[in-house]
Structures are given as structure tokens and as C-alpha cells.
Amino acid sequence: xxxFYYPGACSLADHIALIExxxxxxxxxxxxxxxxxxxxxFLSINPKGYxxxxxxxxxxxxxxxxxxxxxxxxxxxxxxxxxxIIRWRALEALAFMSSEIHSRYQPFFRNFPEPEKxxxxxxxxxxxxxxxxxxxxxxxLVSDEMTIADCYLFWVLTVAPRxxxxxxxxxxxxLAHMRTLPSVTQALAEEGLG
Numbered sequence: 001x002x003x004f005y006y007p008g009a010c011s012l013a014d015h016i017a018l019i020e021x022x023x024x025x026x027x028x029x030x031x032x033x034x035x036x037x038x039x040x041x042f043l044s045i046n047p048k049g050y051x052x053x054x055x056x057x058x059x060x061x062x063x064x065x066x067x068x069x070x071x072x073x074x075x076x077x078x079x080x081x082x083x084x085i086i087r088w089r090a091l092e093a094l095a096f097m098s099s100e101i102h103s104r105y106q107p108f109f110r111n112f113p114e115p116e117k118x119x120x121x122x123x124x125x126x127x128x129x130x131x132x133x134x135x136x137x138x139x140x141l142v143s144d145e146m147t148i149a150d151c152y153l154f155w156v157l158t159v160a161p162r163x164x165x166x167x168x169x170x171x172x173x174x175l176a177h178m179r180t181l182p183s184v185t186q187a188l189a190e191e192g193l194g
Contacts, residue, residue: 001018001057002027004030004052010051011052012155012191013065013152017151030051065098093142107119128171131171154178157171
């Protein structure tokens with residue numbers, strides 16, 4: 001599989017999941033001009049023009065973090081229970097982070113006016129409080145075993161300083177713990193971030 005990524009972007013979640021799941025992969029970075037590091041037109045690969053994008057061995061293309069993370073889990077049989085409430089809590093958390101946190105970072109990524117940033121900060125603080133409450137004293141977000149939700153949560157939390165929103169204690173503890181995991185340190189190193 002080939003993961004198209006940009007260093008430190010949300011594709012980091014998929015990168016961590018690939019390592020944690022033990023799946024073979026290669027990385028291809030995307031330049032700001034929408035070309036790949038090997039010279040291809042990224043828009044011909046993914047017309048949406050953004051990452052993550054996962055090119056499967058048969059040439060099929062998958063996009064969207066939730067889908068790619070679920071594909072990695074299903075393919076490997078790891079990072080997502082086959083049934084039970086933990087499976088659904090992990091998928092629920094992915095959807096929540098995508099809609100209520102990831103999308104709220106846009107004012108900071110694109111330098112919107114301060115009133116829009118302040119509204120985003122309020123929503124982010126509320127969302128972080130919800131996740132911290134869900135985590136409680138567990139090691140990971142929905143259980144004491146890592147799921148694909150934790151891969152995405154790691155990225156979501158690494159971006160939080162751009163917003164100026166302070167993380168609740170449980171999420172700060174989670175972030176520190178994740179940074180010690182071999183899959184995370186490997187992904188950060190492979191992206192030139194660690």
C-alpha cells in the first residue's frame with residue numbers, strides 16, 4: 001500500500017495505524033503544488049486534492065481518514081474489535097473528532113479573523129472536555145487497548161497548540177503516553193518530525 005501524506009498532517013493518524021497494525025506500506029509525500037515527490041499529478045490520483053490518500057496494491061484509491069483507518073483495522077484484524085460496544089465507541093469517536101474537532105481547526109490553519117478563531121476555541125474546548133470525560137482513567141480513548149480512534153486522537157491533539165486551547169489533564173496524559181509508543185516514534189521519524 002502507498003500512503004500519500006504531508007508531514008505532520010492528519011495522514012499521520014493513518015501512518016501510525018499502518019505501523020501499529022503491522023501492514024506493509026510505503027510513503028509518498030505531496031507537495032503544495034499538488035505533485036507527488038515522485039513527480040506525479042496528485043489530482044489525477046485523488047481529485048479531492050487532499051490527504052490522506054491510500055493507494056491499495058490493486059491500484060484502488062481510498063480517501064478520508066475514517067475510511068482509511070477502518071480499512072487498516074479490517075485488513076489487519078487489529079485496532080478495532082470485530083464486534084461489541086468498544087468497536088462502535090471507536091467509530092463514534094472517529095466521527096466526532098472529524099466533525100467537531102478537525103473541522104474546527106480551519107480558522108487556525110487558514111488564519112481567519114479573530115472572532116472566528118474565538119468561536120472555534122470555544123467549540124474545541126467543549127469537544128476536548130467531552131473526549132476527556134469519555135477517556136476517564138483509561139489508557140486509551142475507549143478502552144485500555146489502542147484502537148484506530150487513538151491514532152486519530154493523537155494527531156488531533158498534536159495540532160491543538162495552534163488553537164491556544166489547553167488540553168484537559170486526561171488528554172495531556174494520553175498525548176504524553178502516545179509519544180512513547182514505538183509506532184508513534186517511528187511514524188514521526190519517518191515524516192521528519194521526531
